Amino acid sequence: MENEFPVVIGFFYDWEEGNAKRFLQTAIKIASDEWVEYRFYHCKFEEKVKEYGDGKVIMFRPAAMSNPYDEDIIRYDNDGIWTGLKTFIRINKIRNGLKKKLR
Numbered sequence: 001m002e003n004e005f006p007v008v009i010g011f012f013y014d015w016e017e018g019n020a021k022r023f024l025q026t027a028i029k030i031a032s033d034e035w036v037e038y039r040f041y042h043c044k045f046e047e048k049v050k051e052y053g054d055g056k057v058i059m060f061r062p063a064a065m066s067n068p069y070d071e072d073i074i075r076y077d078n079d080g081i082w083t084g085l086k087t088f089i090r091i092n093k094i095r096n097g098l099k100k101k102l103r
Helices: 018-033 046-052 085-095
Strands: 007-011 039-043 056-060 073-076
Touching (some): 007 018, 007 046, 018 039
Antiparallel strands (some): 056 073
């Protein structure tokens, strides 16, 4: 069965500090407070962290939402302390064609 919802993955070597904690807090908040279909995952497998970058968050668009106008892999490009992760998800929720509203 194919995934039909956007997947947001955080890639971190160390989950005990900084933006890794922010990612987890944001994922928990959105998953528990919002009525939005997302899948959140975290990854610390060395091979994948090297591939995507330590401290990076990536939204993967499912095949069902793929189109020739938007990217299927959307990177959260924010160096330093994150302040806009929820905004990134909200903006790309719209780009992904989801109709449900984030607060």
